[in-house]
């Protein structure tokens with residue numbers, strides 16, 4: 001493992017005509033690309049953290065690039081340089097639906113789409129981010145090397161290796177051997193049965209690849225503050241200063257990949273968060289706390305008090321209804337929170353047991369009453385349709401629950417003398433890799449639409465209630481790209497050719513059907529395209545959770561230490 005660092009200075013000089021071209025004042029040049037527009041990419045905390053980390057390294061210069069708003073060549077933000085002039089193009093990918101943008105950007109800057117067509121003269125194309133952790137395969141043909149895991153520990157090793165390798169082929173071999181979390185897809189091959197089902201994905205011949213890629217994980221976040229580096233009104237969060245409060249979530253909702261791939265969950269200590277809030281207040285009067293389990297932060301009430309004292313408005317990416325103590329609600333109201341978000345995710349108690357949500361109807365109603373009574377005027381509720389085992393009665397239960405919440409909302413609002421707005425947001429369930437529902441089928445479009453229509457109709461005449469739904473077509477494409485295998489790359493190339501028209505793309509390639517990928521229930525012994533990625537949680541554990549879900553049985557939350565239940569703490 002130590003080989004890369006030991007050789008780096010020596011090899012560095014030799015590599016002037018190899019991987020590192022040294023035309024950036026003798027430094028390794030990296031362009032960090034967010035494959036979406038500036039307003040979407042800029043506030044992404046993972047993207048900002050990697051940018052800061054890379055620029056903190058003496059031998060590296062890092063610039064940023066985004067998908068352009070209007071036609072034209074993609075260039076870096078800092079120096080207007082063509083991406084081809086960098087040694088490394090590093091994609092940070094949070095959402096599968098950005099894969100098309102990744103291809104568009106490579107095409108735009110004139111770099112061969114397929115890794116197999118690139119030579120020493122081309123930049124190295126790498127990718128990281130949560131979409132890559134859970135299943136890198138749909139874009140495996142386009143990426144020279146994935147970095148699977150958390151950047152803070154991976155990047156120094158990666159940079160050492162890059163700087164010590166004299167050509168692309170040596171570099172890829174060194175990465176596969178010596179850098180934990182580095183996954184070089186070209187060293188693996190996929191085989192399929194006559195029915196088109198993946199049979200194996202294994203290292204090719206005598207390639208240096210390991211059978212399993214183990215994600216890299218930062219055990220403690222105590223010394224690593226992650227927060228906005230730049231704030232601008234031109235981003236989707238406006239001038240809000242964002243602070244990452246935690247990684248992972250202990251509750252184990254069975255549909256949620258963040259709850260499994262970031263295990264064991266980690267929270268930043270209170271003093272560090274207080275310091276971040278102090279700094280944030282110097283830059284903005286609005287601070288957003290980001291994390292999958294914000295309401296579980298030890299000392300959240302203190303943070304609310306601090307925000308109120310220094311006069312900043314606090315926002316939360318999510319809150320659990322069962323965590324809203326009277327003190328916390330009062331602190332939230334005093335720190336000028338205007339809209340509270342609750343995610344029951346399902347309408348019936350039965351369905352919430354299947355997904356292991358762990359909150360009851362009375363907790364949702366009590367939370368509503370408490371939030372509105374404290375002066376937080378607006379409420380947003382998140383639901384999904386198409387969950388495994390869902391019946392029409394479960395969908396009707398969403399309408400029934402929303403009506404009950406509305407009654408509680410109205411009653412509390414009347415006391416205050418003004419009525420806010422309730423928004424019901426409905427999404428299609430997407431079976432995600434690395435979760436207990438990774439084997440589940442997704443509902444077909446007509447059934448999803450029927451369920452959504454039931455909710456629209458059921459709440460149509462309820463005043464002050466607005467129902468909104470994300471595009472189910474986009475959800476279906478996201479599901480395909482989430483669980484796809486390497487053959488999805490052909491579809492991506494065609495979809496770029498068809499200017500993003502997926503309907504046309506699927507019509508033109510009848511051998512690929514969306515139903516095969518989305519509506520097919522996987523058998524428990526099927527080889528899954530992401531089985532070679534070890535995200536910590538064992539497949540056996542996911543299977544047990546899946547079977548418990550089918551029986552409507554709950555599991556307790558992850559205790560975050562001192563157990564070996566799911567396998568994530570074994571490392």
Ligand code: SF4
Nearest residue numbers: 558560561563566569
């Ligand atoms: S092994 Fe136990 S403590 Fe560790 S992540 Fe899994 S459930 Fe949580």
